Amino acid sequence: DTEVTQTPKHLVMGMTNKKSLKCEQHMGHRAMYWYKQKAKKPPELMFVYSYEKLSINESVPSRFSPECPNSSLLNLHLHALQPEDSALYLCASSPRLVVDTQYFGPGTRLTVL
Amino acid sequence: GQQLNQSPQSMFIQEGEDVSMNCTSSSIFNTWLWYKQDPGEGPVLLIALYKAGELTSNGRLTAQFGITRKDSFLNISASIPSDVGIYFCAGQPPMNYGGSQGNLIFGKGTKLSVKP
Numbered sequence: 001d002t003e004v005t006q007t008p009k010h011l012v013m014g015m016t017n018k019k020s021l022k023c024e025q026h027m028g029h030r031a032m033y034w035y036k037q038k039a040k041k042p043p044e045l046m047f048v049y050s051y052e053k054l055s056i057n058e059s060v061p062s063r064f065s066p067e068c069p070n071s072s073l074l075n076l077h078l079h080a081l082q083p084e085d086s087a088l089y090l091c092a093s094s095p096r097l098v099v100d101t102q103y104f105g106p107g108t109r110l111t112v113l
Numbered sequence: 114g115q116q117l118n119q120s121p122q123s124m125f126i127q128e129g130e131d132v133s134m135n136c137t138s139s140s141i142f143n144t145w146l147w148y149k150q151d152p153g154e155g156p157v158l159l160i161a162l163y164k165a166g167e168l169t170s171n172g173r174l175t176a177q178f179g180i181t182r183k184d185s186f187l188n189i190s191a192s193i194p195s196d197v198g199i200y201f202c203a204g205q206p207p208m209n210y211g212g213s214q215g216n217l218i219f220g221k222g223t224k225l226s227v228k229p
Binding site: 004006040041042043045048056088090100101102103104105106107109 | 148201
């Protein structure tokens with residue numbers, strides 16, 4: 001089973017709202033990732049967690065706040081977003097952090113009004 | 114930073130045709146991955162390559178890790194309509210070549226469409 005699940009599938013929010021994206025995997029993977037993808041572009045790395053600790057933060061604005069409550073779950077908390085933050089947000093996981101294959105979830109399509 | 118040049122950017126296929134795309138870089142990579150993405154969905158892993166010279170097949174798909182570690186190709190034989198989508202190559206550079214743990218470098222994608 002190589003499944004990463006993400007909820008919700010679609011999210012529409014105003015600039016003053018607070019919302020969260022959720023990601024879950026039950027493959028025993030110890031590295032989890034958040035990516036942002038704009039239309040017709042490749043995914044851009046936002047955050048990396050390794051063994052539930054934040055390993056990489058690719059200079060992402062503080063209005064995006066990641067959280068890894070346990071080894072299976074990854075959240076992305078959203079607050080005071082801008083319309084340009086509208087994108088497909090992808091979660092991925094891999095067995096370990098170094099030289100390992102990343103498996104992606106189906107994504108959350110976020111629209112900020 | 115390291116970049117991957119993926120070509121072609123787009124191509125049109127007729128059912129039954131063979132398809133070839135590739136990724137090249139001026140720097141070496143430890144791992145090459147090939148993904149397919151349908152509109153509004155996440156990338157789906159097709160093939161993973163871990164050793165220089167490695168040739169791996171997955172059904173009608175074949176991919177190779179270049180012997181110089183700077184390139185990879187993906188071939189699709191006897192294409193079918195459901196092959197339509199965007200194909201991304203992704204590579205993980207070595208730590209001492211500007212890579213950081215877990216960081217994948219993505220190509221810009223090859224869009225496969227059906228010939229009208």
